[in-house]
Amino acid sequence: MLDKNCRETSKLLRVEYLKAVLRQEVGYFDTNAATSTSFKVISTISSDAHIIQVTIADKIPNCLAHLTSFILSLTVAFLPSWRLAVASCFSIDTLFYCSAELDLVRYRRA
Incomplete structure (x- = not known):
């Protein structure tokens, strides 16, 4: 379930980034051609989407599992x-x- 959610979230992020880039005027890319702005934008989109995907798919489930284990062990410790x-x-x-x-x-x- 979280895997599908993280794929959808990263896809939505990439689409929104692309829409934001396409809203820029053409002159923006012409004036910054020497610094290869389009490559930087694409690289940023890819790395940010990957970071979000890894966080949603791996780190959040691990955090929830450890937190649940901690709370459950405290509850069990109080019983005896x-x-x-x-x-x-x-x-x-x-x-x-x-x-x-x-x-x-x-x-x-x-």
Whole structure:
């Protein structure tokens, strides 16, 4: 379902980009011919559509799956021993902080 949705969204984005480019006056492309503006526009359309397609198809389902797993595991943890679950909730912010720090380290190395 999301795969079809991401294909349709990227197709719609490409069509809207093309309409926006075609609305430009011809003189716009003549004055910028030396910098190959049409190639830059096509390259931008392609890369932006691909980024949106990857985000919708891969990242959103993964995020939803992990969030659902987290909420479900917290719910299950509260059922047998709510005191232990409350005590462990204080360590969740530490886990989020460490995860964010690791992401920053990976981002700086890349």
